[in-house]
Amino acid sequence: MRTRTVLTIILILSLCLLLAVIIYPRYMHTKLASECVIYGGLTDELRDSEFYEDMQSGKSFCFMGDSITEGSVIWGIPWYEPLTPYINGDIHNLSKGGWTVNDLLTHADIIPEADVFVIDIGVNDIIRAEDMDYAATADEYISRLQKLCENINSVSPGAKIYFIAPWPIFSDDDGIITRSAEFSDALIAWCNTTEYIGINPIPVIYSVMDTESPSRFMYNTCHPNAPDGVGLFSYAVLQQEHLRRAGD
Secondary structure, eight states: OHHHHHHHHHHHHHHHHHIIIIIHHHHHHHHHHHHOOOTTOOOHHHHSSHHHHHHHTTOOEEEEESHHHHTTTTTTOOTTGGGGGGOOSOEEEEEOTTOOHHHHHHTGGGOOOOSEEEEEOOHHHHHTTTSTTSOOSHHHHHHHHHHHHHHHHHHSTTOEEEEEOOOOOOOSOHHHHHHHHHHHHHHHHHHTTSSSEEEOOHHHHHHHHTTSOGGGTBSSSSOBOTTHHHHHHHHHHHHHHHHHHHTO
16 A cells, blocks of 8 residues: 555656646747737838848748747747748757857857858846856957857858847846947947848837836846747847838
């Protein structure tokens, strides 16, 4: 009788573990992914961008980044989830929570072949500059991104590369806010001197949050929630790309 009781308890605990570790996360991912849509819907204005045209072209995409691209804190929902219905080519994801540019350099051997690379990395470099693995300055950040482009081009010569400025960080630390602006400005200025396309979605994100509460869109100080937050981030990328094309 005691053996049967122990086995029953083990079975129940195993089922609970299976539910907590596998079944429930998959359920939440599926549920939230189905609810993710672009903030305000896909308008003709948002379609009027080079980024959207690449999405529709059938080209393969590789999204690279950190937890915001991996979606690791929101049930595996990446920031670009609302865009996936409009990407007609294959989609690859090379990202991990906590990653910096240096981590992408370290994992150069697993960069996949793709026609278009969309890279949004830098939040962890900005927040944790005291660590030797993180870019201490905006110049070092750009230098590492240059090396990343070399690695990408060695795998996929002629690939188009989009860089997205580090996502907004809602912090009371003035040093972090200053570094965030420095990294973003340096990225866009550098892209403007190269063939790479730089997108800074932060002004669009802030313009929406000026009229609506940030708590609607943010999971914490630097991660969007799902579905609203990723819907806003996806919208901001397309909107800023439209404005770039329009010359604003």
